Each structure stands twice: as C-alpha cells, then as structure tokens.
Amino acid sequence: MRKRRVNFFKHDFLINQLMQLYSFLLIILSIVIMLALSAYTGLERFHTSNRLAENSSMQLDTYVKERNTVVSTVLGEFTNSDTAFESLRNYLQLSLPEYFSYSNEIFRQTGQSVYLPNILYRLLREHSDIEEIIIQLDESDDLLVAxxxxxxxxxxxxxxxxxxxxxxxxxPISQPSNYAQPLGQVYVVFQADTVMANQAADNEVHGIDSFLYSTNGQRLFQSATGLSSSEVQMIDTAMAGENAHLLQKDYYVQQQTTVSGEISLVLLSKKVIWQEIIQKSLFIFAIGAAIIGLLLWVLQRTFKRYTSQVKTIVAATTAVSQGNFKIQIDTDQVQQELKEIAEAINQMTVSINDYIEDIYTLEIKQRDADMRALQAQINPHFLYNTLEYIRMYALSRNQEELADVVYAFSALLRNNTTQEKVKTLAEEVAFCEKYVYLYQMRYPDKIAYHVTVDPELSQLYLPKFTLQPLVENYFVHGIDYQRNDNAISIKAYKKDAQIVIQIKDNGKGATKEQVMAINETLQIAEIEKQTSIGIKNVHERLRGMFGNGYRIEITAQKDAGFIIMIYLPEAGIKKGMTHGV
Incomplete structure (x- = not known):
C-alpha cells in the first residue's frame, strides 16, 4: 500500500502532476455536490414533513367540525321537541313494557314516532364511526348506552x-322549553382509527404525532405510535398545564383550538427528522465516496498506463542520446499521440542507422578489405619488378604460358594493393577472369568459365572486391577437382528497371538449412569484425552504397551448386558513378 501511495503522488512527469490536480478537483467538486445534495434532501424532507403536519392539523380540525355536527344531530333527536325530551326521560324512568305503551299512546295521539330504541338504531346506522351514544340525566340513576x-x-x-x-x-341536554337549565349530558364516542384515515401511515414514517385534547386538557385522541408511554405522559402534562411551548425543544409544534373548544396538537419530531436527514446524508456520502473511489481508480489506471508509455518513450530517447541507434519502440504498446511520437522516433533511429550504414559502415568495410589485402603486400614495387623479370625471362625462353600465368598473378596482386574504393563492373569481371585463369592453369581441362555482361553496364561502379569473393567461395568450398565439368558463370543484365548480376556454379551446393543460416546472417544489420572478405562483407558494402534498392538472393541445392542473384536499382548506375568520383 505504501508503494502504491508513493507511485500515486510521484512528481517525475507532468502527467502525474495533472493527475493529482484532477484528483483534487474531482474530490472537492464531489464533496460540494454531496453537501448541496444533502442540504437539498434535508430541506425537502423538512418541507415534506411540515406539509404533512399542516395537513394533519387541518385533518383534525375538519374531523372535529364534522363530528360536532354529528353530535348536534344526535342531540337534536332528543331535544327537537318537548315530546322527544319527555320520551327520553320516560325511557330512563319507566320499565320497558311501560315505555312501549307510552310511546304507542303518543304515536296514536300525535302521529309522531318517539320510540327511543328505533331512534338510537337509526343514528348508529347513519353514523358508522359512532362507538357509543351515552345519555345521562341528572334526575336518573341510570345511563342510556347505545x-x-x-x-x-x-x-x-x-x-x-x-x-x-x-x-x-x-x-349538555336541556328541555326545549327551557334551554337555560341543563338537565344532563349527551356523550358521543367515536372510533379513533378513523380520525387520520390514510394519513396515519405517512405521519408514522415522517415522525408526526397527532393529539386532540378537550377544553379541560383531557386527551381525547392520539396518533403517536412512535412515542413511549412516558413521552405521551409528558405531553399530556404539558397540555394540562397549558404549557405547549415546553414541547418546542424536541418538536416542531402546530396547535389549534376548534370552534367547540377542543385543542388539536400536531408534533413534528426533530429527532426523527434529523436522524433521517443524517441517514440520507450518510447514504449520499457513501455513494459519493464509492463513485469518487471508482473514478480515482479509473483515473489512476489511465494515467498509470499513460505514464508507463511515456517512460517507454523516454527510455528509448535516453538510449538514443547514449548512442544506441538500434533501439525500436513497440508501437503496439503505446496509443494515440504517443504512438505517433514512438513511430517518429523509430523512423528517426532507422534513418540514423541508414545514414551510418551509408557513410560509416561502407568506409569501415572498405578499409578493412584494403587492410587485409595490404597484409599480403611485401614491398609491392619489388614484387612487381621481380614478377615482370620472371615474365620477360619466360618469354625469352619461349615459355609464353608461364609468362601469361605470371602476368595474371601480377595483375591480381596489383589490384589487391591499389587504394581505390570502387571499381567498374568491367574491372571486377576482368579481375575475376584472371583469378579463374590461374585455377585453370593449375587444373587444366577441369574448369569452365563464362562471362556475359550487358555493354551498358560495363561502367557500373561497384565496391571493390564485390565479385571476386563470391567467385573465390566456389573455388574454396564448392569445386570438386575430381570432376572434369566444373563450371562457373557471371551474367549482368537489366530487367524491369533493375540491374541483375548473377553468379552461378555447379559445385557441391548446400542444404536448405545451410542456405537458411546464410540468409539469416545477411539479415543481421550489425557491423561485425570479420576475418575474411566473404558474402556478409560484400552484402553490407553493397547495401551501404545502393541503400534499400539493393537486395541479394541466394539459392542452392545439395550437389547442384549455388545461384547468387544481386539486384541493384537502375538508378544505381549514376549512384555508383558518383561514388566512383
């Protein structure tokens, strides 16, 4: 974890500093958004609860008004006339048979039905939320309960x-003829679960408690499922002492007095509201923290990948600055603009390598070839003079064949010791003819040699010792002196805007594996110290002179000889002449 933290806050690249800046801005912006969202949620929660509390207060007030109307209706059934009131009084004072006879007599005389049980039955059916109707007269020891x-x-x-x-x-119940003198009380008890109706569930969720008190402070109704009995008792005490303001410490209080004197009390719990606000805020911050963590992780991964790609490019440029021009950046591992930079660096190193191959490698290889040729030189003028003396002596003795051999050898030696870097194709071919001639003199009637050169190509300039090493390979490795049909040929011609030089023999040849190894060696573009002027040396010097337009193909079969095809661009005639100058 410590290592990850250190890597996260590294300042070695500008991209890492940008990542830290973006991370800091992301965290600050996220915190501001979460605070704003929490504040908005809290205010919305408070306003919602406040609206519910106001609705609850209005619901209570409406309920009290409607039920007072019902009570007035009930009361009116017993006080709308003296006859109705007397029927009530007689019901409480007479036995049921006596009352039944009384009510029938009234109905017979007046046509008015004052039979109290029927009235009570009708009232209960018309008002289904009535739990009880209780009538108490001061003059009677009995209560009428329906x-x-x-x-x-x-x-x-x-x-x-x-x-x-x-x-x-x-x-209060009074005789209609004398309302000033109450004679008892009518009590109408209602079912409490119909007071808040469907709003009770919402109130419970939002911490809203509803109460209804009588004028003397007695609790008539409560909808406070979230309160303990001690809390309800505390509220009852405050209302009995008319100290509702004491409740404001723990509640938002809405209090109203109805027309009939009842007091409706709606309490909005501060504790419940703040707990819910805090819970929602914690939830918002938890989600926000998770999102921030995810975004930071994605940001870190993205910048880490980008930084890794930058490090790869920086390492490559450092290597180039230290002289390693062979390094190549894997462009599959970099993306977008970094890929373009990597491709540009790769192209630059390739161009530098090509330049080195053109200038430096050619020079070194040519000097190396010259030096090895000079190692065999022992006082060249002395050797030339001595060989010329031998040749002239042979002629004086009519030994013309010996004179020709000495001349050919002298020409080879002179060519080896001269300082030219390039030769024309005609000169290279003539040098090879003298080389083959010496072998023909040594092994008469065993070697055939054929040369075909397009006259237009005779002045084509090539690096010195281009063809001779290829011919020498045949005499060193491929010829079979037991045979009489050994043959080697050189052809030079133009084909499809290319110059083609072919060296073909019928020697021992090579296996596919050997040919593959030779071609793989030629593909290695490195400057090597070599002990001989071989195919590799010829290949590198030709590539240095003619560039990408040059290529070489080597094919062979076991016991069927080699075929070496050298392809040069037709423009190489001018380029070769330029090098020759």
Missing part, C-alpha cells in the same frame, strides 16, 4: 363514566 353491540340501547345502573383517553364529544 352501541353497535346494543344498537337499541340499554339502561345501565350508575352515574360514573370512565371516558379517559376515548374520543368523545359532550353536549
């Missing part, structure tokens, strides 16, 4: 009511 379980009502002994934590609305 519920879905007992829809026709029933009398219960006792005047003590326990309506704690139940959702009810109370109205």
């Amino acid at each position: 519920s879905p379980r007992a829809p026709y009502g029933e009398k219960q002994r006792g005047t003590k009511l326990d309506l704690k934590n139940r959702l009810y609305f109370a109205r």
